Amino acid sequence: MALEAAYHYLQLAAVHVTSTQAILLAAFLLLVIRLARLKTSAQTEWKKQQLPPSPPGKLPIVGHLHLIGSHPHVSFRDLDAKYGRNGLMLVHVGAVPTIVVSTPQAAEVVLRTQDHVLASRPRSPVADIIRYGSTDVAFAPYGDYWRVARKVVTSHLLSPKMVFSKRRDREEEVSLVVAKIKDICATAPGTVLDMSELLGGYTSDFVCRAVLGESHRKAGRNKVFRELTEISASLLGGFNLEDYFPRLANLDVFLRLICAKAKGVSQRWDKLFNELLSEYARTSQPSLHNNEDSSEDFVHVLLSLQKEYGLTTDNIKAILVNMFEAAIETSFLVLEYSMAELMNNRHILAKLQKEVRTSTSNGRKVDMIMEEDLSRMPYLKATIKEAMRVHPPAPFLLPHFSTDACKINGYLIPAGTRVIVNAWALARDPSCWERADEFLPDRFLEDGRDAEVDMNGKDPRFVPFGAGRRICAGANFAIATVEIMLANLIYHFDWKLQSDLEAAGAKVDMSDQFGMTLRRKEKLHLVPSIF
Ligand code: HEM
Numbered sequence: 001m002a003l004e005a006a007y008h009y010l011q012l013a014a015v016h017v018t019s020t021q022a023i024l025l026a027a028f029l030l031l032v033i034r035l036a037r038l039k040t041s042a043q044t045e046w047k048k049q050q051l052p053p054s055p056p057g058k059l060p061i062v063g064h065l066h067l068i069g070s071h072p073h074v075s076f077r078d079l080d081a082k083y084g085r086n087g088l089m090l091v092h093v094g095a096v097p098t099i100v101v102s103t104p105q106a107a108e109v110v111l112r113t114q115d116h117v118l119a120s121r122p123r124s125p126v127a128d129i130i131r132y133g134s135t136d137v138a139f140a141p142y143g144d145y146w147r148v149a150r151k152v153v154t155s156h157l158l159s160p161k162m163v164f165s166k167r168r169d170r171e172e173e174v175s176l177v178v179a180k181i182k183d184i185c186a187t188a189p190g191t192v193l194d195m196s197e198l199l200g201g202y203t204s205d206f207v208c209r210a211v212l213g214e215s216h217r218k219a220g221r222n223k224v225f226r227e228l229t230e231i232s233a234s235l236l237g238g239f240n241l242e243d244y245f246p247r248l249a250n251l252d253v254f255l256r257l258i259c260a261k262a263k264g265v266s267q268r269w270d271k272l273f274n275e276l277l278s279e280y281a282r283t284s285q286p287s288l289h290n291n292e293d294s295s296e297d298f299v300h301v302l303l304s305l306q307k308e309y310g311l312t313t314d315n316i317k318a319i320l321v322n323m324f325e326a327a328i329e330t331s332f333l334v335l336e337y338s339m340a341e342l343m344n345n346r347h348i349l350a351k352l353q354k355e356v357r358t359s360t361s362n363g364r365k366v367d368m369i370m371e372e373d374l375s376r377m378p379y380l381k382a383t384i385k386e387a388m389r390v391h392p393p394a395p396f397l398l399p400h401f402s403t404d405a406c407k408i409n410g411y412l413i414p415a416g417t418r419v420i421v422n423a424w425a426l427a428r429d430p431s432c433w434e435r436a437d438e439f440l441p442d443r444f445l446e447d448g449r450d451a452e453v454d455m456n457g458k459d460p461r462f463v464p465f466g467a468g469r470r471i472c473a474g475a476n477f478a479i480a481t482v483e484i485m486l487a488n489l490i491y492h493f494d495w496k497l498q499s500d501l502e503a504a505g506a507k508v509d510m511s512d513q514f515g516m517t518l519r520r521k522e523k524l525h526l527v528p529s530i531f
Pocket residue numbers: 137138139150153158322323326327328330331334392393394396397398399400464465466467469470471472473474475477478479
């Protein structure tokens with residue numbers, strides 16, 4: 001118990017570190033390492049001269065951890081401004097030398113020019129447990145298996161055709177949410193809605209439907225999948241001690257502490273998948289994968305492809321866990337941040353309302369905005385893009401890892417180095433963006449200053465989905481999920497803060513909380529009224 005408490009303290013200290021905590025952290029780690037008779041040799045291959053510059057003040061054991069506050073994306077941006085050169089900086093996060101990339105030019109080299117060398121992932125003990133030996137797409141090391149898994153996902157589960165085939169499912173899920181809000185407005189006007197719960201429920205229900213088929217809402221499984229997704233994301237997210245003190249993580253006692261929770265959640269995923277797969281085997285024949293234009297669920301598609309791609313059942317489970325974890329939280333965050341920013345920028349909300357409410361075919365009042373209406377809504381698209389610029393759901397993308405030595409901007413990046421791209425800093429760089437910290441969707445309109453900036457990985461200033469070989473496989477899926485929901489929320493309802501806040505002219509608190517994703521600290525509470 002004492003050790004477990006110490007571990008949790010250390011986890012917290014690693015992200016909320018103060019100088020006193022840093023000293024305690026260092027002392028504790030020294031003790032444990034002595035006891036384990038470990039020798040530290042993590043940096044032997046690092047020869048100083050050619051490496052990117054480092055901030056001063058590196059401490060034994062903790063490295064630069066004491067310089068990284070509770071918002072590492074902000075700390076890294078500020079440290080780079082002081083100590084980085086050419087957009088690169090070498091930071092020792094615990095025992096792990098990590099290259100932090102902070103300018104578009106350096107990001108271009110990492111994600112495109114040297115992509116072939118930097119497209120792997122560092123090993124994560126937690127991902128090994130939750131993702132079946134990291135045999136999903138996102139955590140698989142670069143190589144043959146990753147190529148196969150990625151092809152299965154991009155060609156069959158998340159292809160534009162497949163995403164399009166899910167449009168009626170999306171519309172139906174949105175209509176359920178709209179009906180629920182209308183009902184609340186009619187029966188209890190003035191009710192304060194927990195938008196975080198509502199929007200999280202929508203993305204989770206739709207992803208569940210896409211992955212498993214419709215029947216799982218009725219069986220209540222969507223709630224269990226959502227819960228497991230949240231636990232897994234919290235285990236994988238942020239700065240995990242085991243990732244940054246790998247030798248420590250190899251100690252038996254730490255392995256048990258760190259891994260116990262991951263094993264628990266992994267067993268629950270596994271039990272659920274075993275039940276599911278045997279139900280599928282009993283009730284239906286897997287169909288042929290060339291039927292993907294019918295709105296088939298991902299489980300059926302994967303089962304039909306299993307032999308052709310040589311996938312084991314565990315591979316299928318790993319890919320399914322990946323789909324849940326990658327899709328639910330990220331899409332929800334974009335929706336929640338969009339609504340929060342619109343509430344703080346009422347003139348933008350009014351402009352968006354005008355567009356959405358006049359863009360239906362013939363401008364008639366309709367029951368639902370349908371996906372075919374969305375092409376007439378450039379301001380809606382610009383609003384979502386701007387929400388992702390100011391609040392990228394994955395501020396550091398996923399960590400990259402060099403499989404070979406390479407040079408970036410004249411600096412050596414040795415083989416086996418962890419590389420973090422600070423996508424948050426790129427998207428807020430004042431030398432690239434006018435009024436970089438402000439929410440200004442107009443910048444992305446046809447006549448706007450940044451009209452030509454897209455988010456499909458071609459422009460290194462703006463890479464919310466990453467770029468190059470490891471670019472997000474689900475960008476189309478995500479955008480489709482977000483657009484139809486936001487359009488309908490804006491079309492059907494007027495929105496206000498709860499009355500006392502509204503009267504006081506209060507703003508929505510936009511503080512965020514760092515993890516693998518950048519979440520809002522506070523839940524979003526709003527009062528709808530039917531338009
Ligand atoms: C707004 C929503 C989303 C955002 C912002 C986002 C962002 C990202 C980012 C930053 C990466 C890592 C890129 C890199 O390492 O360079 C990634 C990877 C990935 N994403 Fe997404 N994502 C979103 C939604 C989705 C959805 C809906 C799915 C699937 C249904 C998905 C599936 C994946 C997969 C499979 C990978 C791993 C790609 C690889 O390593 O080859 N994502 N995503």
